[in-house]
Every structure is written in structure tokens, then in C-alpha cells.
Amino acid sequence: MSEIDVDDLLPNDRVKESVAAGDVTQLTRGATTRYADEGDSFELDGDTFEIVSVAERTLGDFTDEDAQREGSPSLDAYKQRMERVHPGPFEWDDSDEVVTYKFERQG
Numbered sequence: 001m002s003e004i005d006v007d008d009l010l011p012n013d014r015v016k017e018s019v020a021a022g023d024v025t026q027l028t029r030g031a032t033t034r035y036a037d038e039g040d041s042f043e044l045d046g047d048t049f050e051i052v053s054v055a056e057r058t059l060g061d062f063t064d065e066d067a068q069r070e071g072s073p074s075l076d077a078y079k080q081r082m083e084r085v086h087p088g089p090f091e092w093d094d095s096d097e098v099v100t101y102k103f104e105r106q107g
Contacts, residue, residue, distance in 0.1 A: 001037075001039040001040055001041070002040055002041075003040070003041050003042065003043070004035070004036050004040050004041070004042050004051075005042070006042040006043060006044050008035050008036075009027065009029075009035045009036055009042060009101060010027065010042075010044070011029075015027065015071075016044060018071045019044060019049070019103075020044055020045045020047070022105070023071050024069070024070055024071040025069045025102065025103065025104070026053075026066070026069040026070055026100055026101060026102040026103065027070065027100070027101050027103075028062075028066075028070065028098045028099065028100045028101070029098065029099055029101070030096075030097075030098060030099075031056060031097040031098055031099050034054075034099065035099075035101065036051045036054065036101055037051065037054060038051055038052065038053060038054050039051065041106070042103075047105055047106075048105070048106045048107070049103045049104065049105055049106065050103060050104055050106050051101055051102070051103050052102050052103060052104050053100070053101070053102040054099060054100070054101055054102075055099065055100045055102075056097065056098075056099055057097075057098060057099075057100060058094060058095055058096060058097055058098065059092060059093060059094050059095070059096045059098060060094030060095060062075055062078070063075065066078075066100070069102070079092045
């Protein structure tokens with residue numbers, strides 16, 4: 001267990017604000033870089049968050065529940081948001097490998 005830099009895991013201010021507000025409780029990133037391990041923690045706005053789960057998976061494994069934990073109302077809305085926010089040609093491919101980090105606010 002170690003404390004990680006919040007900027008490494010959470011890519012921008014909008015995501016950080018959503019995590020601080022409790023609207024985002026997991027984040028999925030590309031599988032090329034491992035950003036945290038289960039048991040690691042990060043600090044955001046004076047609160048500590050613990051990584052409670054790290055799961056390697058594919059985009060095809062995603063559900064509406066995953067999309068909601070990532071701040072979108074549905075899987076379709078999440079897919080559309082990912083296509084909007086990623087620069088260059090991004091196309092949802094169910095076989096793309098990703099890593100999902102679930103976290104919880106402590107105390």
C-alpha cells in the first residue's frame with residue numbers, strides 16, 4: 001500500500017470535482033499503464049480515498065452500473081462521452097483492454 005499522486009490516476013479537474021462530489025466512484029483507464037494497486041490511496045481536497053478494487057477487463061465487460069459509477073447515466077451515454085473526450089479517432093471496441101479502479105472515501 002502506498003499513497004499515489006492524484007494527478008496520475010484522475011486525468012483532469014472535471015473528474016477530480018466529480019470524485020470529490022461523490023458522483024464518480026470508479027475510473028477506467030487504458031491497460032498500457034498501471035496507475036494504482038488495490039490498497040493504495042490518494043488525497044483529494046483534504047479527503048483520503050482508498051483503491052478498493054483493480055480489475056483488468058475489456059470495454060465489452062462494461063454495464064450501465066459501471067457507467068453510473070463513472071458519472072454517466074447509462075452505458076450509451078458513457079460511450080458517447082468517451083468518444084467526445086478522447087482526442088483523435090476513438091471508437092468504442094468491445095475487445096479493447098482496460099483497467100478499472102474502484103475507490104472509496106475513507107472516514
